[in-house]
Amino acid sequence: MFKGSHKPAFSNDASLQVENHGTAQYPFRLNFYDKPPLYDVTIEDLEICALDRLRILAEIESSAARNRSWEETKSFTMAQCSKYLPLNANSARTDLHSERRKDHLGHFVLRLAFCRSEDLRRRFIKAESTLFRIRFETDDGQERRQFLSSREFRWTAVDNAEKEKYKAELKANYQGFRNEDDKERAFAQENYYKVRWTRVPDLVEKRKVFLKGGWAYVPSRDQSSIAYQEFEDQLGNALQMTAKALPRLDEDNRLLPILNNLSQGFVAGVSSDWVAPSSEGNEDQVRAEMVDELAQKHFPLCMRNLHQNLKKDHHLKHFERLTYGLFLKVLGLSVEEAIIFWRKSFVGSHVKDDKFNKEYKYNIRHSYGLEGRRANYPAKSCQQLLMAESSSYGCPYRNFSPENLQSALLSAYSSQGLTSSDLPEIMQTVSARHYHVACTRVFETTHAKSGVKRGEGVGAGESVTHPNQYATKSMEMEKQRKDSMDVKAEMEMEVDL
Template sequence: MEIVRSQRKTSSVDAIPILPLYRSAPTIEVRLEDFELFAIDRLRVLKGISDGLSRGKKSEEMEKLVTDLWKTHMRHQCASEVINKDIISHFVLRLVYCRTEELRKWFLQMETALFRYRFRLEILDAQRALMGEFDLPCKQVSNSEFEVLKEKLGQLSRSIAQPLPTADTVFFKVPFEEVPDLVSTRRVLIVKGYAYVAVNQVVSLVVTHFRSLLSKALVLTNRKWTSTISGQEKDRLTPIVEALSTSYLGPDYSQPKEFVEISIKDIDQVANTSFPLCMRHLFDKLREEHHLKHGGRMQLGLFLKGVGLRVDDALAFWKAEFSQKVGAERFDKEYAYSIRHNYGKEGKRTDYTPYSCQKIISSTPGVGDHHGCPYRHFSEENLRAALGKMGVGGRAVEDVMDKVRNRHYQLACTLTFEAVHGTSCDAGINHPNQYFSDSQKILQSKNNTVT
């Protein structure tokens, strides 16, 4: 796959089925802009799937979710280019997610889930064509063999609440080790080392092979990335690839929108009602210790900027706290510049953006630091205490802790939001400033209802 800057229409890929198997990178030229944009669109799909799975959506709900996500994000203005966008985006994200064990694990899980639901949505002829592409070790059961096993297959169907098989039901005979998930849940008949898999269950066989091939491919891609690609492309593709795995894909919170500004006199009240746990912890530590290290100042300072604290008020707020520990003169000399810098008033005049959840989660706070994501970095005891201070208790705390143990930190924050505000948050929390904005909307709506 060659990356180019010039505009060029790609050729059609006639030999590839509707659902690609991604065995080799396409030999087509890709504009640098499409390289990144296609990957971001696919990443939106995978993150949507991740959120759906984390929330425990049922199989039918996941099928609808995947269909909606695909239609929304993987469209192309030229219908003939949709297949190319599909393949290109997959291989770009292979580069992005091949680089560490944790990234590979997440990508493998999400791509396998995407493949599973897309395969299930294909018509039977397309499914058979894909099975042929995989050269799977399976054989269709003949009518005579079906008649011999009909009674046992019927007993199995009744035990798993499936329709009874008929002469028209297609079964495949495969070595039992090829469908471990069906065997472990006792959803197939096993005779002499072979599992008898109904056509509506064959997705398990196909997905097992897809996952195995992709897992091996990610390891090989990592070797190639480490040995050659990252060095050769250090000035062009490498920065894009390294940034994509922590990309924030939601709205821009560099400037407040719904809520024009907050003042110093309001800040304690809104911190108590509308700050997410990560920012409330930093705010409390600042009030307690009258100081934060650089990581904490950046994380909290940009958040406050995004929720509408003006630069003059920000300077006054930070000075009031820091001067209690380092003195007003030292604050003006060592700290005021960086605050003005965050607001684009110094240096390159860059309008810095508040940190997203992904960036905060991926940070590595050291001893004495208070930034980062509490759901990831706190001990269980400290996290339970912090949630209690926010008014989260009972079953809600256990639900949050369950998500934390499974490393679903943003979903843990979402559950906290729902418990604090007594309402659902279907979109999930992806940014601290989104938490604040959604909280303020709910509180204002409740106030308007009361009045």
């Protein structure tokens, strides 16, 4: 299945196309993923397919952690799907085979990544079930009916005699009708299906079905609940089987690092593909003397913590310096300004000029790609910080005790509008291990005066997934606010003249 070549994995196979623009292998947009992919694929494409799907699932989990409504969750998820994992109906004039093949492969790769613990399996099932439900609700009506007809859901159609026998009980679930005649007409047009009550626990919990002799009488308007539960049950069983087979992959050193990286994605969040903007030609270049003020206004807690430790101790350990230095580099601090910044920051420590020039200056230039391998090192992402071996330069939301975290948040952001009343919600997301969501909520709260609303994140509902993403967005918003104030002041001066 997996090859190391660079052959494209998703070539358009004309033999699989059918007249309705669907495919013989994937006749429907909806999929229960009963059959594994049995074709060759490159490692590169395997990773891309899985990561793009993981972005969608991370957005779904983020929506749940942020208590978004169902319509909000559906809206944000569909926006992410159109960007990373489009999946069109058969009537669309697109390469449906490639879309559905990518969807199919990504799902099975993530099965391998998330089958290895009970917690990962539970989270994967919940996110995948939500994605299936969103696709089900947004699917073409005719294609959805064809999909349901193509599968054996083990339901029994209720005939007219049985429907009439329990008429009073079945009509009791009809709500919102203005009069009895409207309710009678709706009942006459409704079809019912019998399934064992254990297959529709959500409908039973909400008292939306009539129960008799262990059977649940499900109206056609709630038929989707049977499909949802069937999807969850089959996926749960499949993950158990995958977990038993996974040890066979232990010797494949190509695949395991990818699976480990993917499973960590739920912890850090991968709902954004943020890329640092180019600093070339930037008139607002960051200078050494600006860093302290920027830290007070715009830095996320991880970088703010490193900055405060540097001010207090006049020194940082190697990986702390590397993490903070790369963050400042991507923020726009040139290598010349970086040398000035670190030299001033070390004043008062044991690091003298001679030692600084021999050791630290070389490391700074090395991180900018001017020494050694001359590689352009990127700044650390939230996922990398969450997996850091040392808590001194990792994510405070994960590494700090609850008491220390709350104190640090109030100390860092009280001047920007964060109050003790905001802490319970933030700490709730921390205790649920949604660390990037907690950081995003802090951003929303501290930028409320700039017009950021709850749920907007750092733009278009995106969660924070990179420290530079947080700082860059904060700085952009302040610049926009100042530009707006300047324009307003100019207009007022023109009126006075």
